[in-house]
Amino acid sequence: MLRKALMILAIAGLAACDSTTGTGGGAPGFLAALSSPQNDAQRQARAAGAPMVWTALARGDVVVQGPRGYCVDPVTVEKRGNSGFAMIASCNILSDGATGPRVPALLVTVTVGPREDEATVPSAETIAALAGGTLQQSETRDGSVFVQLAGGGKALISDGEDRYWRAAFIRAEHLVSLAMYLPEGSHLAGSDGADFLETVVEAIKNASREKSDESSS
Template sequence: MRRVALLGLIVAALAGCEISETGELRFAPPAGSAGSGGRGALSDPAGDAEPIRAVSLVGGDVVLAAPRGYCVDPVTVETDDDGAFAMLASCRILTGSGPDVAPAVVTVTVGPRDEDATLPPPEALARLAGAPARAAATRGGLVTAQMQAGGSDVLSGGDPRYWRGAFRQGGRLVSLAVYAPDGSDLAASAGRRFLEQVRRAIETASARSGSAANG
């Protein structure tokens, strides 16, 4: 199976977003760099690891689920009790088949358990990203900010604008970033709505997993 053209544009240095032990968000090292564990490169669709719709992270505190048309790339999943990292992309990008949805790459990082951790304000997302931001908002427990530069450094052929978000789930801070091709609606206002969809998918899957465990 062949990936659509976007995946051929993804650079090997695709970076995630980490949360430090103090609860601060920070950029993860580029894939393949020292300390990165080689994470960040999406699966080869000819490989053995098939994309999946959901995966349990950090001992079940968070279940990463993808919105309709998007899949979790299992090759990018790293998880232990202290935190987790994974990437989402459209199922069509990862497998060559699936619903026709807007191409995008989403990084998801889960921080250590901290029941007292507070959500960073939108301004902190911009400051820690080291880029100007606008269209920042906090709604329904999800903090979002649209970065005005840096997206094309992460995604070759990508829009300079990209979105970051953060919310709490299972006593942990979860950070998101969505990167899209140049001119994509997901780099504009639709990016915030998409982050809300990702957050709802994670929240719903995590609640169902908790209910099943308690049942």
């Protein structure tokens, strides 16, 4: 918990950098260079508390990976059988500047629900109601729903943006829910947030497909 608190403070302190730093983009294919979720490098990273390029949840059905410059914080990873949780943030912040480019400061939580037959993505209105926020705008892209909420962003970063984005999509019959929390003044609190969150969704989908292909080969 101390690690998480320090990371949040670091993100708040980097708010000024956000307006001048590009978002980066694309889903990196680091998964191909790793043999499995249980390889030695991943185990050592978790033991040392170092940022992880990816982590497998829900018995490998969902592989959480961020866009370029963003890593998984191993301290936040929770594996609960066929569900799980992880948090994505700047590799540079998580490593105290040891690795990764400077990218906009943010936190993305990834929650993987249990596997369900005929799992469906909830509507934007349902996502807003469950989050207890006021729906400002929403989009559906390639089966994924992106929702901007007027309030609730300070739940994780007390002095951050109150506006924040959520997203939901289906992967291997699991509902995967994302929430993106931002420092105050971040341009990603506006319409650009959906574009960035889509890169996170695509990174997770691509990494999950690669892992699935490796397992079946």
